[in-house]
Amino acid sequence: MITRPTLLLDKQKCLANISTMVNKAKKAGVVLRPHFKTHQSHEIGRWFREIGIDRITCSSLSMANYFAEDGWSDITIAFPVNVLEIETINKLAAKVKLNLLVETVEAVELISGKLTSKINLFIKIDAGYGRTGIDYMNLKKIDNVIEAISRHDYLNFSGFLEHAGHSYNARGQEEIMKVHFETLENMATLKARYMQAFPEPAISIGDTPTCSVAEDFGAADEIRPGNFVFYDLMQEQIGACDYEQIAVAMACPVVALHPERNEIVVYGGGVHFSKDRIVNNGKTVFGKVVENNGAGWGDFIEDTYVKSLSQEHGIIKATDSFLKRKKIGDIVKILPVHSCMAADLMDGYLTTDGEWLEKRVNSLS
Amino acid sequence: MITRPTLLLDKQKCLANISTMVNKAKKAGVVLRPHFKTHQSHEIGRWFREIGIDRITCSSLSMANYFAEDGWSDITIAFPVNVLEIETINKLAAKVKLNLLVETVEAVELISGKLTSKINLFIKIDAGYGRTGIDYMNLKKIDNVIEAISRHDYLNFSGFLEHAGHSYNARGQEEIMKVHFETLENMATLKARYMQAFPEPAISIGDTPTCSVAEDFGAADEIRPGNFVFYDLMQEQIGACDYEQIAVAMACPVVALHPERNEIVVYGGGVHFSKDRIVNNGKTVFGKVVENNGAGWGDFIEDTYVKSLSQEHGIIKATDSFLKRKKIGDIVKILPVHSCMAADLMDGYLTTDGEWLEKRVNSLS
Numbered sequence: 001m002i003t004r005p006t007l008l009l010d011k012q013k014c015l016a017n018i019s020t021m022v023n024k025a026k027k028a029g030v031v032l033r034p035h036f037k038t039h040q041s042h043e044i045g046r047w048f049r050e051i052g053i054d055r056i057t058c059s060s061l062s063m064a065n066y067f068a069e070d071g072w073s074d075i076t077i078a079f080p081v082n083v084l085e086i087e088t089i090n091k092l093a094a095k096v097k098l099n100l101l102v103e104t105v106e107a108v109e110l111i112s113g114k115l116t117s118k119i120n121l122f123i124k125i126d127a128g129y130g131r132t133g134i135d136y137m138n139l140k141k142i143d144n145v146i147e148a149i150s151r152h153d154y155l156n157f158s159g160f161l162e163h164a165g166h167s168y169n170a171r172g173q174e175e176i177m178k179v180h181f182e183t184l185e186n187m188a189t190l191k192a193r194y195m196q197a198f199p200e201p202a203i204s205i206g207d208t209p210t211c212s213v214a215e216d217f218g219a220a221d222e223i224r225p226g227n228f229v230f231y232d233l234m235q236e237q238i239g240a241c242d243y244e245q246i247a248v249a250m251a252c253p254v255v256a257l258h259p260e261r262n263e264i265v266v267y268g269g270g271v272h273f274s275k276d277r278i279v280n281n282g283k284t285v286f287g288k289v290v291e292n293n294g295a296g297w298g299d300f301i302e303d304t305y306v307k308s309l310s311q312e313h314g315i316i317k318a319t320d321s322f323l324k325r326k327k328i329g330d331i332v333k334i335l336p337v338h339s340c341m342a343a344d345l346m347d348g349y350l351t352t353d354g355e356w357l358e359k360r361v362n363s364l365s
Numbered sequence: 366m367i368t369r370p371t372l373l374l375d376k377q378k379c380l381a382n383i384s385t386m387v388n389k390a391k392k393a394g395v396v397l398r399p400h401f402k403t404h405q406s407h408e409i410g411r412w413f414r415e416i417g418i419d420r421i422t423c424s425s426l427s428m429a430n431y432f433a434e435d436g437w438s439d440i441t442i443a444f445p446v447n448v449l450e451i452e453t454i455n456k457l458a459a460k461v462k463l464n465l466l467v468e469t470v471e472a473v474e475l476i477s478g479k480l481t482s483k484i485n486l487f488i489k490i491d492a493g494y495g496r497t498g499i500d501y502m503n504l505k506k507i508d509n510v511i512e513a514i515s516r517h518d519y520l521n522f523s524g525f526l527e528h529a530g531h532s533y534n535a536r537g538q539e540e541i542m543k544v545h546f547e548t549l550e551n552m553a554t555l556k557a558r559y560m561q562a563f564p565e566p567a568i569s570i571g572d573t574p575t576c577s578v579a580e581d582f583g584a585a586d587e588i589r590p591g592n593f594v595f596y597d598l599m600q601e602q603i604g605a606c607d608y609e610q611i612a613v614a615m616a617c618p619v620v621a622l623h624p625e626r627n628e629i630v631v632y633g634g635g636v637h638f639s640k641d642r643i644v645n646n647g648k649t650v651f652g653k654v655v656e657n658n659g660a661g662w663g664d665f666i667e668d669t670y671v672k673s674l675s676q677e678h679g680i681i682k683a684t685d686s687f688l689k690r691k692k693i694g695d696i697v698k699i700l701p702v703h704s705c706m707a708a709d710l711m712d713g714y715l716t717t718d719g720e721w722l723e724k725r726v727n728s729l730s
Contacts, residue, residue, distance in 0.1 A: 004427070
């Protein structure tokens with residue numbers, strides 16, 4: 001019985017999301033190296049393994065350790081290498097094929113002398129997002145980093161990696177595809193430039209919006225989407241998924257009703273959902289309420305959404321008819337704005353089949 | 366040595382914040398029942414105990430359990446009672462003096478028949494904030510709830526509790542005091558109305574802005590601020606503290622530098638800071654950078670702040686001169702926007718004296 005905020009997982013939807021992406025990658029002839037920062041769960045990781053996935057992406061060394069413990073042996077940390085964690089890098093690289101990201105000669109020099117195992121380095125490329133990486137046109141800088149890598153026996157240059165995070169600003173498939181084509185074009189230029197010197201400079205791209213919408217990945221050898229495993233309201237707003245594909249919902253107990261202002265107070269706040277938000281029809285939305293449907297959920301309830309979050313409270317703006325159906329002690333189910341962040345805060349998943357799936361509970365563990 | 370995002374705690378500042386509030390409450394003749402949701406740490410709780418505090422506030426039953434384990438025996442859950450957790454309520458009420466909040470006859474009826482130990486009930490009053498509680502003027506509803514409480518042997522009516530959360534919208538001491546006076550006036554009306562029937566209906570108020578600025582608490586018997594133990598940028602913006610009183614800072618490794626756009630990328634993202642933000646001079650700010658000062662920190666670095674957060678990345682907008690001083694592998698120290706939310710995400714505190722303080726790591730544990 002649900003008594004506290006609980007993250008529900010519809011396993012069928014989740015498996016369908018996984019299989020759609022696996023099949024798409026197969027058809028397009030690219031490797032799928034899914035980002036596991038979204039689910040952070042051994043159990044869900046195994047669902048990928050069972051369908052043939054053997055390479056994964058993580059966003060921190062501690063997350064990589066967690067998955068290495070469950071037998072994953074080829075892990076990319078899609079984050080500029082944190083040189084202060086050299087000890088953890090060495091320990092992990094002794095056990096698994098570890099692929100790290102660099103974007104400066106400095107970072108290469110800082111780790112190279114301290115390595116005790118071989119690691120693979122991708123050069124982080126900025127193909128338009130503008131968050132991290134070397135501008136794809138800055139060949140001089142790229143040459144310098146490759147040259148620095150080649151000076152060290154324990155370092156292997158693996159290719160170029162980018163993340164088109166600006167696809168999150170897109171609205172609709174046309175805008176998503178614009179980001180996708182631009183990214184591919186830029187990465188293709190790079191691949192052509194380095195093909196002679198390095199017969200196989202792998203091109204790794206990937207974000208959930210472009211990977212969800214595109215069917216062709218051009219010059220890319222590998223895609224790394226993560227969020228698609230669950231999707232969420234943000235992806236639905238971008239146009240990367242339909243709401244029926246969203247595989248997680250937060251179940252929250254009703255603790256107070258305020259019909260005089262069309263509000264319901266639930267136990268479920270910023271420490272469960274995170275404070276990520278979207279703007280929908282001019283309103284700030286922290287989650288959308290869906291119909292209770294047995295152990296799962298159904299359609300959106302029109303005009304019924306989380307309007308604000310405190311540490312533990314969620315305030316739902318609700319229609320009269322929804323309010324009339326609810327009472328203290330009921331459970332309200334809410335689709336999260338950003339499933340990666342909500343999942344990160346929770347200690348596991350309750351599947352709609354009643355199974356409890358553990359996950360990594362703290363970002364630093 | 367710091368290698369990953371680490372929440373630093375300046376124990377001297379923290380102890381000073383505690384002692385200021387304890388002395389203020391003593392002088393004003395009110396009980397200080399601090400909210401422990403901010404620090405969520407046994408160790409820091411003991412600092413309060415050592416200075417004479419013996420009553421605390423929590424925001425969930427699981428948090429109350431955590432503190433009961435460390436010997437706290439008089440705990441108020443400042444959250445509308447979640448009737449689904451009746452088993453936990455019974456277990457906890459058998460061990461400690463448990464004070465819960467109700468705002469409807471329905472909630473009283475839902476728990477009363479299932480209680481196996483005595484509990485104290487406060488009626489949650491809305492004295493102006495508009496989030497939860499009975500409107501302070503709705504005497505009929507209040508009478509009904511009191512009447513429902515009086516029908517049950519295991520229930521004891523303790524008084525009225527409010528939280529003036531709208532003080533967070535105030536800017537400057539004058540606006541904070543306006544909220545404070547209005548709240549006190551409304552609560553005084555209520556106290557006068559019920560004084561004859563109930564010789565001691567305790568009036569419990571409290572939020573960090575008003576408790577930080579006010580010296581007099583009028584009709585209130587008890588104050589429940591929490592954030593003051595650390596303070597943060599939000600409190601500084603409201604005018605509840607000076608930046609010198611902020612007792613926590615996040616230490617984040619530098620992983621990339623982008624002088625061409627005046628940006629520094631640090632390991633430290635939404636899973637460490639939370640996504641709480643303030644708007645400062647028209648800019649959205651997720652944290653402000655301070656000088657490194659040995660194990661602690663010094664002044665703000667002008668025009669150098671966290672402009673965006675991804676799951677694990679923080680992007681700092683920095684001045685030329687700050688950028689020139691930083692290199693990959695350095696530690697940047699950042700004051701958080703909302704210390705309660707940042708602390709909730711972290712697994713402990715590193716004091717500037719080098720001591721590690723554990724805390725409760727997951728909101729649901």
